[in-house]
Amino acid sequence: MMSATEIAGFVLALVMVVCSIRELHWSWPLAIISSLLYFFVFKDSLLYGEAGLQLVFAALAFWGWWQWLRKGDDAQPALSIQRLSTRGWWLVVIASAVLWPALALLLQHFTDSDVAWWDALPTALSLVGQALLGRKYIENWLIWLVVNTISVALFAYKGLWLTCVLYVLFTLMSVWGWRAWRHSLPKQAT
Template sequence: MNDPLVLFGFGTTPLELLGFVLAVGTVLFNITQLHWAWLLSILSSAIYGVVFYDARLYGDMALQLVFIAVSVWGWKQWLSGVPSTAESLPVTRLDRNSGWLAVGGWLLGFGLLWWFLSHYTDTDVPMADGFLTAGSLLGQVLLSRKKLENWVVWIIVDVLYVALYVHKHLMLTAVLYAVFVAMAMIGLRAWSMDGKDRRMVLE
């Protein structure tokens, strides 16, 4: 059912390939702020949970479960919009205090996950898995609130994920995350322009 196959010279599996397609669709929909991105995120997260379990990337596996829960919440956030108005949730930036809080949360999550993965799993990359899992959680929360900085977090995380997945011989997923880097840059530019347009309207 999930037997290995070769696609364009890359070793992969049907599950990894399906997760790849759904994940690309998720980011495309996020860039255009189409709320159906959250449904694709739920489906791709469930599939990648299985893929990462097989690769002994337990932090990433658990992260997919969190992604599913956060995606349900994010979907609601995008649909509910601004309280007491009919507007959709706007793109905004973190203020300085929120920015430092986000960085602190990333480092704290990294430390806790690194410790847990080192002591309670057989992963061979606890530091990388912990750091990137914590960063991905931060990126997902910021995305759910349509914070512009979510794309900056994703660029950092996705660049490092490329190296990790090459190390774990998940070559198709490494290619996927290289594509994510480019898409995150496009998303950062698109959302920056959206924010400028909104400020011009307000002025």
């Protein structure tokens, strides 16, 4: 059964991702509100990793907002879309490999979660994806593609059908975001 909280979070989250794709800083306050709404949706569904992640997302959204609003010496945005280096990819892999089991064990031992490992995987990857988005690394969209695909199955298992639809849309929007940001890369190089 869909709640008003889930419906409001759904709408705000969709608008937030569209704003992120278009590099509009308004994505960040929308992220704060939708994350707080989804905290309650996931908590009530015993998805504690996802619930906790929403609180982290809300906090990180303040950081992302600040990152995107900063101006350089030339009064232009301090951040532009960029690519991860090989070292950056290694950091992504290591962070993901450490976060997933750490979060899974935390959920397994300190909550009544019935899907600790499956809850922890998209949670861990989401933390990495959010950090990449905040710094405007184009690869954030690839991380979100993986997160969203896994999340569709997780939310279907939990019967969160509207949220499942949201994450199917997020999966498609991840591809859209990747293409839009990739198209912006050459413009910034000239």
